[in-house]
């Protein structure tokens with residue numbers, strides 16, 4: 001049985017015959033930092049003592065071993081990162097503040113409440129991204145936050161957004177890498193609204209107030225995220241795709257596109273070349289909806305491959321922030337991170353190993369037969385040998401060897417939590 005390097009060298013030759021440089025693909029892949037989401041580790045619970053998940057979000061499953069404290073969550077994240085090739089980021093939500101038993105309302109959060117996260121990120125070479133938390137809170141219980149008709153409620157959430165931008169900017173400054181701070185709100189109606197206009201006008205004004213203060217883009221990048229519907233907001237979501245696309249174009253914020261936030265047959269891949277005509281940067285929330293926005297763990301699906309192909313073929317990686325957004329409590333949570341992050345990296349590697357020049361030449365000369373034939377043959381090229389070698393060279397387990405590590409961690413650590 002040839003070792004991984006020998007297998008790689010054989011694969012590399014085969015790719016070279018196709019006109020593809022496998023070394024260059026691995027070099028490009030190693031530059032990609034995926035923002036792994038903290039909320040997969042504890043079913044979006046956070047550390048404020050919330051006992052119910054709000055905002056029309058739902059996590060199903062009761063797999064044992066969920067992280068209960070910041071230290072447990074960081075230990076679980078460490079384990080996951082150790083099984084993924086490359087240096088990656090962490091995406092934090094405001095409800096993961098460390099308050100040491102004090103009561104600090106969300107509109108009063110400060111960078112110091114995230115000091116341990118920042119120290120940990122610095123030590124482990126992770127960039128940080130951030131999100132204000134507009135759900136799982138009494139002031140969001142009626143389904144409205146930044147678009148609420150109640151001025152006091154609206155002000156509270158505007159101040160939360162302002163506090164979170166300050167926190168994001170200080171994370172970015174401390175780590176020397178811009179912190180993408182993403183606004184997603186759950187606001188909407190279960191049933192048919194009469195006034196669709198008022199909430200959207202209020203949301204636009206609230207966003208303007210939150211984003212009024214300019215920050216250095218080396219520290220903070222603002223993003224806005226749309227959604228089609230949530231549980232309890234089936235008929236109307238204030239922050240729809242059209243709303244935020246318009247807002248992002250007008251204000252040149254980053255536009256967040258979540259794979260689960262569109263109609264089930266509507267795919268993100270075809271949206272990228274359109275939105276990149278009008279916005280400079282995109283934040284992707286890589287997710288996997290099954291029949292609805294179910295936030296299943298990301299796998300190497302056709303949909304994910306198509307997304308990666310668009311990023312690579314269009315040379316958009318430098319303008320794209322890739323974050324994960326799924327939460328599954330029916331399987332080992334560390335494994336969920338590893339499966340989803342490795343799948344996302346694999347999709348990018350496969351796209352980087354495509355014979356793009358030959359495909360483009362075929363298309364431009366009108367030889368659509370060759371284009372289709374090459375696309376099909378590309379599927380059986382030995383990209384798996386390239387991936388395994390990349391894992392080994394990056395010091396992480398190749399193939400399915402990571403699973404034994406997760407199982408060991410489960411019996412040594414997770415199973416002892418109750």
Ligand SMILES: C[C@H](O)[C@H](O)[C@@H](O)C(=O)CO
Pocket residue numbers: 039044057131184225227258285325
């Ligand atoms: C927890 C996140 O803020 C959330 O998943 C958001 O990004 C979203 O996609 C809501 O459906």
Ligand SMILES: [Mn+2]
Pocket residue numbers: 184225258285325
């Ligand atoms: Mn999302």
